[in-house]
Amino acid sequence: MSDEVLVEVDGGVAVITINRPQARNAVNGAVARGVAAALEELEQRADVAAYVLTGAGGTFCAGMDLKGFLKGDVPHVEGRGFGGIVEAPPRKPIVAAVEGYALAGGFELALACDVIVASEGAKFGLPEPKRGLVAAAGGVMRLPRRIPYHVAMEIALTGDHFPAARLYEVGLVNHVTPDGEALAKAVELAGRIAQNAPLALAATKRLIVESGDWSGAEMFAKQADIIDPIFASKDAMEGAAAFAEKRAPRWRGE
Structure with missing residues (x-):
């Protein structure tokens, strides 16, 4: 892993x-x-139940390195796509902590996350059309699935910057913090998520992600394939025992 x-x-x-x-x-x-x-x-570590993705120095991510792109540097990983995440988001929950700009590929990184925390001064946008490009790292596909169609169209077609407050209004941003406090809020939120059972978290995320195109006739059968192992797990027994004994559960991820 590089120091970048x-x-x-x-x-x-x-x-x-x-x-x-x-x-x-x-x-x-x-x-x-x-x-x-x-x-x-x-993803393999038992001591990690949730992630926070952020950027150093007061900016989340300004997108693809265009100077590198011109030199042939490819910001993709086979099987995982742009940024090493957009085509294969992690199984565990991930929270984006956004300060400053989340533009182009940077916005698409945030859209690959499950929850978005942004500071008041954060700006989001898909400016690719202004540069003769298309937001091809999931932006134009994920955005209309997360917010109203016409709002998604305005963001995608104008290429303009939109403040965190506006995206909070339409339900894309979960929390807006004072500038400089997005990471602390994201870590606090991820910490609350991480207190829950890891197998249950992964199954819950998978259900939300995958069930969008399930028909009414198949949805409960498909759900059963995912949740039956959870209900039969040691963690499920531990959760019930901890509740009955009025103590904190000790999750084992099995």
Whole structure:
């Protein structure tokens, strides 16, 4: 893993930081590989139940490193896509902590997350059409699934910047904080998530992600395939026992 991606684990939460503040955390090949490598390792760790994705130096991510792109540097990882995450988000829950700009690919990184916390001064946008490009890292596909159609169209077609407050209004941003406090709020939120049973968290996320196109006739059968192992798990028994004994559960992830 390169020093352009930093990882810190504490209290069941892994904070993954894009560390290119001199380039407004624009994603190059090293960042994409670093994020992919971090997730590859962290997905296997029992001491990590949730993630926070953020950027160093007061900016989340300004998108693809265009200077690198012109030189042939590819900010993608095979099987995981742009930034090492957009085509294969992690199984565990992930929270985006956004300060400053989340533009183009940076916005698409945030859209690959499950929850978004943003500061008051944060700006979001998909400016690719202004540069003769298309937001091809999931932005134009995910956005209309998260917010009303016409709002998604305005964001995608104008390429303009939109403040965190506006995206909070339409339900895309979960929490808006004072500037400089998005990471603290995201870590606190991820910590609350991480207190829950890891198998149940992964199954719950999978159900929300996958069930959108299930028909009424198949939805409960498909759900059963995912949740039956959870109800038969040791963690399910532990959760019930902890409730009955009025103590904190001790999750084992099995």
